[in-house]
Amino acid sequence: MNPVRVGVIGVGNMGAYHAKQLAANKITGAVLTAICDAVEEKKEWVSKELGSNIAFFTNENELFQSGLIDAVIIATPHYSHPSLAIEAFKHELHVLIEKPAGVYTKQVRQMNEAAQQSGKVFSIMYNQRTNPLYQKLRDLIQSGELGEVRRTNWIITNWYRSQSYYDSGAWRATWAGEGGGVLINQDPHQLDLWQWSIGMMPTRVRAFCRFGHYRDIEVEDDVTAYVEYANGASGVFITTTGEAPGTNRFEVSGDRGKVVIENDKMTFWRLRTPEPEFNQTFKGAFGAPECWKCDIPIHGQMTGHDGIMMDWVKCIQHGTPLLAPGEEGIHGLTLSNAMLLSTWTDNWVDLPIDEELFLSELNQRIETSRYQKPKAEATSGTVDMSKTFG
Amino acid sequence: MNPVRVGVIGVGNMGAYHAKQLAANKITGAVLTAICDAVEEKKEWVSKELGSNIAFFTNENELFQSGLIDAVIIATPHYSHPSLAIEAFKHELHVLIEKPAGVYTKQVRQMNEAAQQSGKVFSIMYNQRTNPLYQKLRDLIQSGELGEVRRTNWIITNWYRSQSYYDSGAWRATWAGEGGGVLINQDPHQLDLWQWSIGMMPTRVRAFCRFGHYRDIEVEDDVTAYVEYANGASGVFITTTGEAPGTNRFEVSGDRGKVVIENDKMTFWRLRTPEPEFNQTFKGAFGAPECWKCDIPIHGQMTGHDGIMMDWVKCIQHGTPLLAPGEEGIHGLTLSNAMLLSTWTDNWVDLPIDEELFLSELNQRIETSRYQKPKAEATSGTVDMSKTFG
Numbered sequence: 001m002n003p004v005r006v007g008v009i010g011v012g013n014m015g016a017y018h019a020k021q022l023a024a025n026k027i028t029g030a031v032l033t034a035i036c037d038a039v040e041e042k043k044e045w046v047s048k049e050l051g052s053n054i055a056f057f058t059n060e061n062e063l064f065q066s067g068l069i070d071a072v073i074i075a076t077p078h079y080s081h082p083s084l085a086i087e088a089f090k091h092e093l094h095v096l097i098e099k100p101a102g103v104y105t106k107q108v109r110q111m112n113e114a115a116q117q118s119g120k121v122f123s124i125m126y127n128q129r130t131n132p133l134y135q136k137l138r139d140l141i142q143s144g145e146l147g148e149v150r151r152t153n154w155i156i157t158n159w160y161r162s163q164s165y166y167d168s169g170a171w172r173a174t175w176a177g178e179g180g181g182v183l184i185n186q187d188p189h190q191l192d193l194w195q196w197s198i199g200m201m202p203t204r205v206r207a208f209c210r211f212g213h214y215r216d217i218e219v220e221d222d223v224t225a226y227v228e229y230a231n232g233a234s235g236v237f238i239t240t241t242g243e244a245p246g247t248n249r250f251e252v253s254g255d256r257g258k259v260v261i262e263n264d265k266m267t268f269w270r271l272r273t274p275e276p277e278f279n280q281t282f283k284g285a286f287g288a289p290e291c292w293k294c295d296i297p298i299h300g301q302m303t304g305h306d307g308i309m310m311d312w313v314k315c316i317q318h319g320t321p322l323l324a325p326g327e328e329g330i331h332g333l334t335l336s337n338a339m340l341l342s343t344w345t346d347n348w349v350d351l352p353i354d355e356e357l358f359l360s361e362l363n364q365r366i367e368t369s370r371y372q373k374p375k376a377e378a379t380s381g382t383v384d385m386s387k388t389f390g
Numbered sequence: 391m392n393p394v395r396v397g398v399i400g401v402g403n404m405g406a407y408h409a410k411q412l413a414a415n416k417i418t419g420a421v422l423t424a425i426c427d428a429v430e431e432k433k434e435w436v437s438k439e440l441g442s443n444i445a446f447f448t449n450e451n452e453l454f455q456s457g458l459i460d461a462v463i464i465a466t467p468h469y470s471h472p473s474l475a476i477e478a479f480k481h482e483l484h485v486l487i488e489k490p491a492g493v494y495t496k497q498v499r500q501m502n503e504a505a506q507q508s509g510k511v512f513s514i515m516y517n518q519r520t521n522p523l524y525q526k527l528r529d530l531i532q533s534g535e536l537g538e539v540r541r542t543n544w545i546i547t548n549w550y551r552s553q554s555y556y557d558s559g560a561w562r563a564t565w566a567g568e569g570g571g572v573l574i575n576q577d578p579h580q581l582d583l584w585q586w587s588i589g590m591m592p593t594r595v596r597a598f599c600r601f602g603h604y605r606d607i608e609v610e611d612d613v614t615a616y617v618e619y620a621n622g623a624s625g626v627f628i629t630t631t632g633e634a635p636g637t638n639r640f641e642v643s644g645d646r647g648k649v650v651i652e653n654d655k656m657t658f659w660r661l662r663t664p665e666p667e668f669n670q671t672f673k674g675a676f677g678a679p680e681c682w683k684c685d686i687p688i689h690g691q692m693t694g695h696d697g698i699m700m701d702w703v704k705c706i707q708h709g710t711p712l713l714a715p716g717e718e719g720i721h722g723l724t725l726s727n728a729m730l731l732s733t734w735t736d737n738w739v740d741l742p743i744d745e746e747l748f749l750s751e752l753n754q755r756i757e758t759s760r761y762q763k764p765k766a767e768a769t770s771g772t773v774d775m776s777k778t779f780g
Contacts, residue, residue, distance in 0.1 A: 150633060155543060157643070160678040162668070168675045206598070208616055208624070215669075224616050224626060226598055234598070234614060236626060243540060243643050244668070245659045245681040247650075253547070253633050260637075269635045278552070278634070279605075285558045288550040291635040 004094070004313050007034035007069035009060055009084060011042055014098050014125070014305075015075030016049075021306055023050040029313040030071075036063040060084060064091040071095070071121075071316060073309070077171065078103050078179055082111035085326075089118035096123045096312045099188040101329025103179030104362055105337050106355040112327045122326030123312040128189040129196065129324050130307040132300040133261055137197040137252065140259060140268065140296075147256030147274055149198050152227075152235035158246030159186040159239065166217050173217035174371035179362065181211075181219030182241045183336035191332035194237060198252060201331055202227035202235065205349045207339035214242025218370055225339045237335075257291065266296040394484070394703050397424035397459035399450055399474060401432055404488050404515070404695075405465030406439075411696055413440040419703040420461075426453040450474060454481040461485070461511075461706060463699070467561065468493050468569055472501035475716070479508035486513045486702045489578040491719025493569030494752055495727050496745040502717045512716030513702040518579040519586065519714050520697040522690040523651055527587040527642065530649060530658065530686075537646030537664055539588050542617075542625035548636030549576040549629065556607050563607035564761035569752065571601075571609030572631045573726035581722035584627060588642060591721055592617035592625065595739045597729035604632025608760055615729045627725075647681065656686040 006027075008019045015037075022032035034055040035046045043056045057063040063072070064087060071094035074084045082102040085095045095115070101124060102108040115122040128134060140146045159182060171177025178184055183191070195201050207225035214221050222240040229235065240246070249262040255276055258269045271278070271289040278289040303310070311323045334351060337358050342349040344361050396417075398409045405427075412422035424445040425436045433446045447453040453462070454477060461484035464474045472492040478485045485505070491514060492498040505512040518524060530536045549572060561567025568574055573581070585591050597615035604611050612630040619625065630636070639652040645666055648659045661668070662680040693700070701713045724741060727748050732739040734751050 151547070151628075151630075153545060153628065155641070157541070162672045162674075162677060163670075164673045165675050206596070208596070208618075210624075213622065222624070224624060226614050226616065228598075232603065234600075234612070236614060236628065238541075238543065238626065240541075242665075243648070244661055244665050244678045245648060246643075247641065247648070251545070251637065253636075258633070258635060258637070271634055275632075275634050280553075282552045283554045284552075285555050287552060288634045 001029075001317055003029055003031040004316050005033040005068060005070045006030050006073060007036060007063050007071070008032070008073045008075060009036040009063065010074065010076035011035055011037045011046065013075070015073070018073050018075060018305065018309065019046075019050055021309065023054070026306055027309045027313060029317050030309065033068045034063055034066060036060050060087065064088060064093065069093060071312075074098060077177070078184060082107040085111045085122070086114040089114040089120055089122075092118060092120060094121040094312070094316050095326065096125065096309065097326060097329070098125045099192075099329065099332075100184055100336075101326070101333050103184060104355065104359050105330055105334055105353060106359050108330045108333055109355065112330060115326055121312060121316045121322070123308065123315070123322050124324050124326045124329040125305060125308050126189065126192050126196075126324040126329075127304045127308050128193055130303045132298045132302060133264065133266055134193045134197050135300075136266060136296060136298055137250075137259060137261065138199070141198055141252070141254070145256065145268070145270075146252065146254035146259060148231060149200065149229070149233045149252060149254050151233055151251075151253045152194065152198060153249075153251040154190060154194055154236070155238045155247045155249045156187065156190045157238060157240045157243045158248045159241045160244045160246060161186075161215070161241040163215050166215055170371055171373075173215070173219045173221075174369050175218060175362065175365040176369035176373055177371045178219065180336065180340065181217060181221050182239050183209075183220060183223060183339060186241060187239055187336065188332050190239070191237075191335045192328070194235075195331050195335065196328070200229050200231070200233070201334070201351060203230050203351055204228050205335070205338040205342050205351065206347075207342040207349075209340055209343040214240070218365075220340065220343075223339055225335075225342075266298060268294045268296050270294050391419075391707055393419055393421040394706050395423040395458060395460045396420050396463060397426060397453050397461070398422070398463045398465060399426040399453065400464065400466035401425055401427045401436070403465070405463070408463050408465060408695065408699065409440055411699065413444070416696055417699045417703060419707050420699065423458045424453055424456060426450050450477065454478060454483065459483065461703075464488060467567070468574060472497040475501045475512070476504040479504040479510055479512075482508060482510060484511040484702070484706050485716065486515065486699065487716060487719070488515045489582075489719065489722075490574055490726075491716070491723050493574060494745065494749050495720055495724055495743060496749050498720045498723055499745065502720060505716055511702060511706045511712070513698065513705070513712050514714050514716045514719040515695060515698050516579065516582050516714040516719075517694045517698050518583055520693045522688045522692065523654065523656055524583045524587050525690075526656060526686060526688055527640075527649060527651065528589070531588055531642070531644070535646065535658070535660075536642065536644035536649060538621060539590065539619070539623045539642060539644050541623055541641075541643045542584065542588060543641040544580060544584055544626070545628045545637045545639045546577065546580045547628060547630045547633045548638050549631045550634045550636060551576075551605070551631040553605050556605055561761055561763075563605070563609045563611075564759050565608060565752065565755040566759035566763055567761040568609065570726065570730065571607060571611050572629050573599075573610060573613060573729060576631060577629050577726065578722050580629070581627075581725045582718070584625075585721050585725065586718070590619050590621070590623070591724070591741060593620050593741055594618050595725070595728040595732050595741065596737075597732040597739075599730055599733040604630070608755075610730065610733075613729055615732075656688060658684045658686050660684050
């Protein structure tokens, strides 16, 4: 079988990592054939680091029309993910986009529709779905071990970022440059895992975002969100870039006990009798179901970005199911859009959100944003992201 | 010095415990002289368990006018705490009330004013304030070790109660009988410690109470509350009686690190450099203050109910400062009232709350309550509360 010929758009930050892995033949079944980056000077880097045989384009249309690629990885700034993906689908290319799926759901929905129409393989870089911890949580819930979910609680406050981080790029933490703060930049994985692991999206959201609370930025750097689910469960999501050392603790309780993921470990407090059954039969005043504290073994390794790339290539070649279908990127984005919209309207937001209202509110903020997009911005960026992998 | 002559009103549940400790001379400086309980049949129990020399009254006015007591412990159902305390202050008695201070803040404020006017010693049974864990947290914050508080997060969901518990008393979990659910019955200690340990009350509250969510009851059994403080900090309080095994985890982060109390242990993640200082001097893109994980030693024993009684008696005899001044009972109650009011109005509640609005909302619910108060209800109740101590 011929290898899948892959192009990468955007080799600042993550894109450079993906390109290097491809060029080093670390992604089974794939071969890197082309790079596209708006920054002309990257051509030399590509030739030196990736190989002189790799074609280089500064314009994505040239890449799409080159005939050199079967598939494309889009690793540009957030705003351009959907528009580039839509173009790529038009050119009958398979697509893998970096997270987040986009900045607002209207555009992401359009991307999903384009993907559907193309029939091409569409994936998103939700590399945390390869983490055996969250796969195990999904397993415990899908298999019924935890029972019906009653409460979710994720405190994800260990995203410390200094002012100097925000000052390192004029586009950072601006409405015009990134379209949001901690929710759009740091949290996409957790927002995805929050719904993917339990297999449920909330039905409504009431959130409290604080903008420039800890840093001199215009977007949110501190968020508390309360959500309700159709089955009666509730949930809380707390995040910030302003705390040190912060916490990463995910608790899910169900009617058969409670699971906590913290410090890369999973503990399951398992009820011997499911709670509803205990409640029906118990006749005393004080008493609770017998509970066993179980350390859950976690097998397997997190294959990360490489794993997602290989999964995508395998699907292209063999039609195997995707771990991270691109269409599912809209879920996490819906949650982050809903949290902003709830804060802006100081009210509940029902899901699916009013995508036009969100976009209009966002556009108002883009108009007065301190950041004005330069022409070549779409694919530039040189900060070392190695420490943000994971 | 003459011992303080103490009477106890209400010897169902907690009152019986307090009376026994007094009768057994376990409370230094105090002597039990009288009991008041509306249930005539308790006279025999008093004589047998507490001593034939203990006077027995079925009417509190007779007790107040008996000349047999200098001080009174009020351990009746919630609603009657303020009115009995106000009467006692009129009779120039020192007062120790069981928690909660009352059911609505208007009445509790009136009680506080009566206490002030009387000049008598007024305390509240916040026995958890004697817990060295929370005393240590208060110490770390008062001494500046944790720095300025930025976030509080208390998940207190280990209050499991079965339907049979609620069915064990017709007054339980009713608006007319208790005036609330998990907030008024199970959480008073945590609501007090939440503000006492950090030394701050919120300025506004947005809460989500769910009524009869897990059980066939009319009051709240599931609550998530978001709060904001004057210094810019935020907080979350989550509680329920419907989960097993539930969680009791209190996290407080400040600009010098983070403290977590869980499983009766305290861990302090201490920043070597305070975060604001690090942020001002750090110039890299990714980096965070150096952090030390410290296990904090907890010395001393929780003296509990006896400790609060002795502290009260000591203050009566020697004028020493109270650990749990009765006037402070209004703080925790304000929080629980605010959470209900926020839910009822589906909106923010600013503190101090609109006490008239709360009372009018509560009265609407009392009018349609499934429970109708029997005449002698005020001081009855026989469920074994020994398992709810702590």
